[in-house]
Amino acid sequence: MINGAIQLHGKLEHTNLMKEKKQTAIETLETTVDWRLGNLRGPNIQRSRKLLKDLTGVYPQHASSGLTSDTEVYSVQWWAPAEEGQEGGLFWGVTHLHAGRVGNEYFMTHGHFHALPTRAEYYTAVSGRGILLRMERSGRTWAEEMTPGTLLYIDGRHAHRVVNVGNEPLVFWACWPSDAGYDYGTIARDGFGLRVLERDGKAVLVPVVKEEHVEHID
Numbered sequence: 494m495i496n497g498a499i500q501l502h503g504k505l506e507h508t509n510l511m512k513e514k515k516q517t518a519i520e521t522l523e524t525t526v527d528w529r530l531g532n533l534r535g536p537n538i539q540r541s542r543k544l545l546k547d548l549t550g551v552y553p554q555h556a557s558s559g560l561t562s563d564t565e566v567y568s569v570q571w572w573a574p575a576e577e578g579q580e581g582g583l584f585w586g587v588t589h590l591h592a593g594r595v596g597n598e599y600f601m602t603h604g605h606f607h608a609l610p611t612r613a614e615y616y617t618a619v620s621g622r623g624i625l626l627r628m629e630r631s632g633r634t635w636a637e638e639m640t641p642g643t644l645l646y647i648d649g650r651h652a653h654r655v656v657n658v659g660n661e662p663l664v665f666w667a668c669w670p671s672d673a674g675y676d677y678g679t680i681a682r683d684g685f686g687l688r689v690l691e692r693d694g695k696a697v698l699v700p701v702v703k704e705e706h707v708e709h710i711d
């Protein structure tokens with residue numbers, strides 16, 4: 494037993510020496526951000542684009558807008574060093590939300606609740622001018638300004654949608670837990686409690702009046 498312990502001790506010492514050797518070299522990390530342009534570089538950067546045809550559910554007036562269905566509304570790049578759904582990991586991404594309108598309604602993201610309401614998220618804008626719509630499950634909705642430098646902490650219980658109310662792309666970074674998940678269905682069915690419309694060159698918040706369910710009894 495004594496010999497075995499000595500051998501084990503010897504192995505551990507050897508392992509520690511190897512670690513020390515490794516730690517003396519400064520590693521050049523491959524993943525970098527371009528803050529100003531809103532760009533991610535490195536391996537395993539994922540990308541997605543949302544075209545108008547992907548958002549017809551949130552723009553009921555899309556058919557008469559004069560825009561083609563292939564119009565890009567926004568694009569997202571993100572780094573996922575953890576697995577989707579993995580507890581304890583973080584994702585890091587950037588969204589370019591273009592300036593434009595569908596009729597009199599500004600370009601916006603689809604918006605979602607997190608599948609896990611205990612998972613919060615950060616947004617911070619670097620260029621452009623926008624509005625963050627936040628909504629509780631009850632439907633109560635409010636709006637917060639997004640301009641370069643604003644840092645927004647989004648409670649995991651709040652649905653979030655970003656609207657570009659400016660004349661240039663709205664670029665914002667986000668950090669969210671890898672197991673936050675997405676509930677798009679609730680937004681697709683119920684929408685948000687506010688819409689952001691252009692009136693006389695200004696953005697106005699318009700409450701959405703939901704039709705009440707009326708039962709007819711013959």
Ligand SMILES: [Fe+2]
Nearest residue numbers: 607614653669
């Ligand atoms: Fe989110």
